[in-house]
Amino acid sequence: MFQFGPTMPVMTSIQPSATQPSAISSSAVEWHAALDEHPARLASMRSYSAVAKGDLDEWLTVYAPDALLEDPVGPSMFDEEGTGHRGHEGIAAFWRLAIEPIDSFRFVIRDSFANGSTCANVGTIHTAFADGGSTYTDLVMVYTVDAEGLVTSMRAFWEPERTMATYAAGS
Secondary structure: OOOEEEOOEEEEEEEEOOOOOOOOOOOOOEEEEOOOOOOHHHHHHHHHHHHHOOOHHHHHOOOEOOOOOOOOOOOEEOOOOOOOEEEHHHHHHHHHHHHHOOOOOOOOOOOEEEEEEEEEEEEEEEEEOOOOOEEEEEEEHHHHHHHEEEEEOOOOOHHHHHOOOOEOOOO
């Protein structure tokens, strides 16, 4: 977080919130952003918690039946055509490909901007593999919800090459 002084920005440390929002049900999700109960923000918190707990069924309850998930946006190793994963079936297929093989996730959300039916969260995801290896992904995740608070679109903006450059082998 930056604080602007008379001549230049000064980096300040991000302090953990004294209490986590009630929508977060996993200790592997750190929330250092706005705490208001915006529907898209709450849905994002529930999504991160379900992933951190490895609970596909819970994760799918966050998404509308016809939701579109793009993670990352554009062509990638998870989506060669870059068209995203549509509906619960497509989102579950993404889970099996990209989430299920991971040993653990840790989400650190540093900021969140909400307006209308959408929020954009800025954060880092720490991914640990069963062999002890790990990566860090800096990204922006944009959630749009319907009137019931279900995610209709999730777009994650990150660069696979930058993530792979952070790979650290296990011991």
